[in-house]
Amino acid sequence: MVDALVIGAGPAGLMAAEALALAGRKVVVCEAMATPARKFLMAGKSGLNVTKYQENSVFSKFYYGGGIAPMLAEFGPAEVMDWCRGLGQEVFTGSSGRVFPKVMKASPLVRAWLGRLGSLGVELRTRWRWLGFDGPGFRFQCVDSVQVLRPAVTVLALGGASWARLGSDGAWVPWLVEKGVSVHGFRPTNMGFVVDWSPQMQRFFGQPVKGVALCVGARRERGEFVISSKGLEGGGIYAVSREMREGAALTLDLMPDVNEAVLVERLGRMKAGETLANRLRKLGLSPVAVALVMEFGRGLPVVQAVKAVPVRHRGPRPLDEAISVAGGVGFDSVNSGLELKALPGVFVCGEMLDWEAPTGGYLLTGCLATGRWAGRAAAGVNRG
Numbered sequence: 001m002v003d004a005l006v007i008g009a010g011p012a013g014l015m016a017a018e019a020l021a022l023a024g025r026k027v028v029v030c031e032a033m034a035t036p037a038r039k040f041l042m043a044g045k046s047g048l049n050v051t052k053y054q055e056n057s058v059f060s061k062f063y064y065g066g067g068i069a070p071m072l073a074e075f076g077p078a079e080v081m082d083w084c085r086g087l088g089q090e091v092f093t094g095s096s097g098r099v100f101p102k103v104m105k106a107s108p109l110v111r112a113w114l115g116r117l118g119s120l121g122v123e124l125r126t127r128w129r130w131l132g133f134d135g136p137g138f139r140f141q142c143v144d145s146v147q148v149l150r151p152a153v154t155v156l157a158l159g160g161a162s163w164a165r166l167g168s169d170g171a172w173v174p175w176l177v178e179k180g181v182s183v184h185g186f187r188p189t190n191m192g193f194v195v196d197w198s199p200q201m202q203r204f205f206g207q208p209v210k211g212v213a214l215c216v217g218a219r220r221e222r223g224e225f226v227i228s229s230k231g232l233e234g235g236g237i238y239a240v241s242r243e244m245r246e247g248a249a250l251t252l253d254l255m256p257d258v259n260e261a262v263l264v265e266r267l268g269r270m271k272a273g274e275t276l277a278n279r280l281r282k283l284g285l286s287p288v289a290v291a292l293v294m295e296f297g298r299g300l301p302v303v304q305a306v307k308a309v310p311v312r313h314r315g316p317r318p319l320d321e322a323i324s325v326a327g328g329v330g331f332d333s334v335n336s337g338l339e340l341k342a343l344p345g346v347f348v349c350g351e352m353l354d355w356e357a358p359t360g361g362y363l364l365t366g367c368l369a370t371g372r373w374a375g376r377a378a379a380g381v382n383r384g
Contacts, residue, residue, distance in 0.1 A: 001150055001151065001152065002026075002028050002149050002150070002151040002152070003025050003026040003027070003028075003151065003152050003153075004017075004020045004025040004026060004027045004028070004151060004152065004153050004154075004155075004378060004379070005027075005028050005029075005030065005138065005149055005151035005153070005154045005155070006020070006027060006028070006029045006030070006154070006155045006157060006375075007029075007030050007130050007138065007154065007155070007156050007157065007158060008029075008030075008031065008156065008157035008158045008159060008167075008350070009029050009030075009031035009033075009036030009037060009124060009126075009157075010036075010037055010038075010039060010040055010157060010159055010167070010168075010350060010367065011037065011040050011350070011364060011367040011368055011371065012157040012349045012350025012351070012352075012367040012368065012370055012371035012374075013029060013031075013155065013157030013349075013350065013371060014029070014036065014037065014113060014114075014117065014371070015349075015367070015368045015371030015372045015375065016155040016157055016347075016349055016371040016372070016374050016375030016378070017029050017117060017122050017155075017375065018113075018116070018117060018120070018122075018372075018375065019371070019372050019374075019375025019376045019378075019379060020153075020155070020375045020376075020378060020379045021117065021120035021121060021122050022120065023375075023376065023379030023380065024379070025153075025378075025379050026121060027120075027121070027122045027123065028122075028123045028125060028149070028151075029117075029122060029123065029124045029125065030125050030128035030130065030140060030149075031124065031125065031126045031127075031128060031167075032127070032128065032129035032130065032167055033126065033127070033166070033167045034126055034127055035126060036110070036114065036124060036126065037106075037110050038166040038167055039159065039163050039166040039167065039168060040106055040110065040364075041106050041107060041110060042163075042166060043106070043323075043364075045105070045106070047100055047104045047105075048100060048101055048104060048105060048106040048109065049098050049099065049100055049359070049360060049361045049364070050080055050081070050084060050091065050099050050100065050101065050361055050364055050365070051076075051077040051080040051081065051098075051099045051361040051362075051364065051365045052077060052096075052097050052098050052099060052360050052361040052362065052365075053077050053081075053093045053097045053098075053099055054077055054097060056072060056073055056076040056077070056078075059072065059076055059077055059362075059365075060072045060073070060076075062357055062358055062362050063355055063356070063357045063362065063366065064242070064326070064355060064356045064357070065331065065353070065354050065355025065356060066331070067331030067334075067353070067355065068353070068355045068366060068369070068370060070336075070373070071366075071369040071370050071372070071373040072365070072366070072369050074369070074372075074373065075365075075368060075369040075372050075373070076365065076369070077099065077361070077365065080099070080361075080364075080365050080368060081099060083368070084101060084109065087109060087112040087113055087116065088112050089101045089102070089103070089108060089109050089112060090102045096360075098360055098361055099361060125142075127142065127143050128140045128141075128142055128147070129141045130158070130172070131146070132175040133175060133179070134148045136150060137149060137150040138150075138151070138154065152345070153345050153346075153347070153378040153379075154345065154346045154347065154378075155346075155347045155348070155349060155371075155374050155375055155378050156172070156346065156347065156348045156349070156352060157348075157349050157350045157352065157371060157374075158171075158172045158350075158352055159350060159351045159352065160186060160324065160325035160327070160328060160351035160352065161173075161186040161319055161320070161325055161327075162188065162319055162320055162321070162322040162323065162324060162325050163320065164320050168351065170186060172352070176329065176340075176343075179340075179342050179343055180342040181329060181333045181340055181342050181343070182329070182330040182332060182333045183327075183328060183329055183330070183333075184327045184328060184329075184330050184354045185327050186319060186325045186326070186327040186328065187245060187319070187325065187326045187327050188241075188245065188316045188317065188318070188319045188321075188322030188325060188326075189241055189242055189245065189322060189323070189324050189325060189326045189356045190238040190241055190322060190323035190324050190358060190359050190363075191238070191241055191245075191316045191317050191321060191322035191323065192228070192230065192231055192232055192233035192234075192237060192316070192317040192321070193231050193232050193237060193241075193244060193313040193314075193315065193316055193317065194230060194231045194313055194314040194315060194316070194317060195230075195231035195232055195311075195312070195313050195314070196314065197227075197229075197231075197295070198295060200291070200294070200295070201227065201291060201295055202229075204227045204287075204288050204291050205227055205228060205229045206226065206227070206228065207226070207227050207288045208224050208225070208226050208227075208234070208288075209224060209225055209226070209227065209236075209286075209288055209289060209292065210224040210286075211224070211256070211257075212224065212236070212252050212253060212254050212256060212289070213252070213253040213256035214236050214237070214239070214240050214250060214251075214252060215250070215251045215252070215253060215308065216240045216243040216244060216248040216249065216250055216251075217243060217248045217249075219240065219243060220253075221236065221239045221240055222236075222256065223235055223236025223237075223239055224236050225237045227288060230317060231313060231314075231317065232311070232313065233317075235359065235360075238323065238358060238359050239358055239359075241316070242326075242356065242358075244313075244316075245315075245316055249310060249311075250310070250311040250313070251308040251309060251310050251311065252292065252308075252309050252311060253306075253307050253308060254285055254289045254292070254293070254306050254307070254309065255283065255284070255285070255306055255307065260303050260307055263283065263302075263303050263306060263307070264303060266282075266283060267279065267283075267302055267303070270282060276293070276294070276298070276302065276305075277290055277294060279302060280293055280302075280305075280306070283306065285306070292309060293305045293306065293309055296309050296310055296311055296312060297309040297310075323359060323363070324351060324356065324357075324359075324363050325351060325356070326354065326355075326356040327354055328351065328352050328353050328354040328355075329348050329352050329353050329354060330354050331353070331354065334347075334348060334353075337373070337374070337377030337378075338353070338370065338373055338374040338377060339374075339377060339378075347374040347375075347377060347378045348374065349367070349370040349371045349373065349374035349375075350366075350367045350370055350371055351367065353370060
């Protein structure tokens with residue numbers, strides 16, 4: 001019989017395996033894909049943002065889903081940085097507070113991590129796809145057979161329901177619901193939004209919009225985003241995507257460092273009868289910013305069109321395109337150790353749980369923290 005089983009070899013699953021192994025358990029990790037940590041490696045291609053350097057009390061405020069707070073208190077930004085260093089990966093903190101490995105890439109960290117897990121006796125089985133329950137056991141499709149494992153304890157780290165091609169497809173939801181687990185419906189987060197552009201916007205596809213403020217309700221975020229053929233994408237949009245998903249209107253302040261009185265004075269010095277486009281260019285707007293005003297702000301007073309141009313969109317891009325998801329196993333379905341109340345001996349962690357956070361290191365830290373917590377609890381350490 002398998003002692004400790006972890007299903008899913010993303011950051012949460014690998015951290016759960018490490019915690020179990022450090023507690024002396026014999027661990028088997030089963031991963032559906034051909035290689036582990038596929039989504040983690042993909043996210044790290046443009047620079048692996050492991051966490052954000054903030055005090056835990058501030059850091060935890062960026063998470064929605066109160067059940068995750070104790071995990072972050074034990075394994076927050078400082079602990080993530082120490083953990084990276086322990087794997088031989090020095091880190092640095094950028095001007096924004098974001099923390100990166102000095103090599104910037106995810107692959108050296110993953111290689112070092114897998115090496116450590118191997119030295120702890122963790123066995124990794126790839127191309128083992130979980131097919132659901134088989135009585136008290138877990139049924140897997142392997143390369144050329146179906147296998148059933150009956151572990152003493154299990155940690156599920158199967159991800160959410162975005163980026164299915166990398167392994168997070170949400171196939172596990174009906175299997176847990178059938179067992180009486182409460183699973184809240186998935187919703188995209190950190191995602192782009194659909195815009196039906198006019199033909200005039202085509203020449204701006206792929207261009208960034210920089211130095212703007214994105215306003216949703218009382219919230220105001222400085223950032224940048226990209227005009228794509230599908231709509232709006234990028235960090236600035238992701239930062240306010242939760243509020244937009246819930247129905248808040250988005251307006252753009254295209255000159256956030258210039259107040260309205262100054263704009264009125266500058267406009268007053270311009271010749272009467274000038275076109276809107278000319279006025280905007282004379283104000284110093286970039287060509288792509290001028291295009292956004294022409295797309296969304298025609299008919300508005302010029303000052304409003306510059307300081308609060310309303311963005312029309314048709315809602316979020318599809319769930320599978322989102323960087324992360326909200327929804328998943330409710331915290332009311334687990335005890336304080338992340339053990340499923342309906343399935344004693346089975347624990348959950350990572351994006352399977354119903355929490356959400358912005359990009360910028362928060363997502364990865366949340367996965368690592370919940371994975372460590374579930375692994376320690378499954379091993380009998382701080383078990384709820």
